[in-house]
Amino acid sequence: MVKTYNVAIMGATGAVGQQMKEQLEKRDFPIKDIVFLSSSRSAGKEIEFKGKTFTVQEAKPESFKGIDIALFSAGGSISEEFAPEAVKRGAIVIDNTSAFRMDKDVPLVVPEVKQKRSGSSQRIIANPNCSTIQMVCALQPLKEQFGMTKVVVSTYQAVSGAGIGAINELKAQAADFDNAKDAQAEMLPVKSAKNHYPIAFNVIPQIDQFADNGYTLEEMKMINETKKIMHDDSLAVAATCVRLPVVTGHSESVYVELSRAATIAQVKQAIKDAPGVELMDDPSNQIYPMPLMAAGLDEVFVGRIRQDLDNPNGFHLWIVADNLVKGAALNSVQIAEALIEENVI
Template sequence: MTKSYHVAVVGATGAVGTQMIQLLEKAAIEIKQVTFLSSARSAGKKLTFKGKEITVQEAKPESFDDIDIALFSAGGSVSKQLAPQAAERGAVVIDNTSAFRMAEDVPLVVPEVNEHALKAHHGIIANPNCSTIQMVAALEPIRQAFGLKRVIVSTYQAVSGSGVSAINELKEQSQAILNDEPFSPQVMPVKGDKKHYQIAFNALPQIDVFTENDYTYEEMKMINETKKIMEDDAIQVAATCVRIPVVSGHSESVYIEIDKSGVTADQIRAALKDAPGVVLQDDPANQVYPQASEAAGKKEVFVGRIRADLDQPKGFHLWIVSDNLLKGAAWNSIQIAESLIKQGII
């Protein structure tokens, strides 16, 4: 007999929560009941799941009493407060915030890379940063085949990573500029930081606030999370994260150095061709390469522009694109839930 599960979505009315609900409808999970949770402000709203109307409830510790799987995407402070309580009540928490990612006893999982790490969970599993997920999913097949010594990544990230207010600001600023009207930035690059700058027709080399070493928290997330997911602190990782005026889909220019000598770009392509969750789009002669506009709404990670470095024999360049709200957030969370069930962990 197939086991069925009671699944909760915390932050159900948000951008990622909405995607989680849509993906749950088609997931390989036998669902006996869903519970949608949110802040008191959004409680009472009605959402639809498989044609049935469900009222959103306020998230409280007791909300998790009969929950098997709790998908969290309501901000780090909510996760810190409620995720441990949910786990204590018997739920397995899959958390989409940065609250627990670097905690030693919390697995940080991209199923295509380190599915085995789920076995060591203690009630909470962390979903990595969106920009990290797509990068490691693309690099893992290369690492398995040829080793991986160094990664230097520059990101071109969509505003949807900063929420609905950032999307609205981009649209409003774009319209204002086209109409030659004044505007006043209020959200980008970081809503809570001291200064705000134009995002429309611009590129902002700041995502999250700066740390003491002059890297932003987003950049440090990519650096630290990559090492943790790949279980290799010796990999050298550097990141520059940039916000661009795109609504959905993060793009990344990635330079890698591998361990093995004598590897060709064709061999890198071959390693990626049938890799799980990866789609190779690499035909420069016919201008075929990944684009954010094409990746939006799709679950996969798209890789192209693969070429050997002209000076470093073990160096290669790649262009990696994925929908930051899907593989970068909601879909990876659902995949974790499916992996827990497939492995008989839950």
């Protein structure tokens, strides 16, 4: 008999929370009972799951009584408040915020990169940043086969990474431009920031707040998380993160320097064989990944693979994935599946 589990989704009405629900349903996760949680503002809304209607409940510490697995995606402050409460009541928390990612005692997991969870007693597991997840999925097979010394990434990130409000604002601004109106900007680059800029027909070279070193917090997430996930503090990583007027799907231009020589054919084969990654690289027929075609799909797509013209150990890659699927919800559910497979829960 298949064991089933009580599951909670914290932030159930948000863009990622909705995708978590869809992934649990799509993958037929072994659920005994499910609870949808949110702030008081969204409590009372109804959610359909496997043919049944559920009412979203306001999250309280006692909401996690009897829960085996809690998927969190409601903001860092919410995770900091409620994740320990869920753990106290026996749940394992898989957190999609940045609240615990760089905690040395909290595993930061991409199942394709790190199959075994370090420290089976740890009850909080961090889901990495969306842009980091897709990049390390593509880079890990290269690191394993050839070694890696340097990564330089420029991201082209969809507005859905900033939430449903940013999606709505992009659509409204596009309509305003068509009607020759002034576009109203209240969400981007950061809702709490002093200045806001329109994203429709624009590119914003800021995601999250700026740190004192001139990098944004999003860029520092990619730098620090990549080193932690790949277990390599000596790996040189640099990032520039940019927001584009795309609804769903992050794209990345990545330059890597390998420790050992490799051919284009070897690099392509390593990526082709990697779990969760699909090679899409036929420039003669204009075949390469794009966010529009990747939307709603599970895989990380890689194309435009070129050897650097000045460094034989350097390679350029173009990496695309749905930031709400593999970049968030799917990775969280895959972590839960791995915990079951490892008999942790």
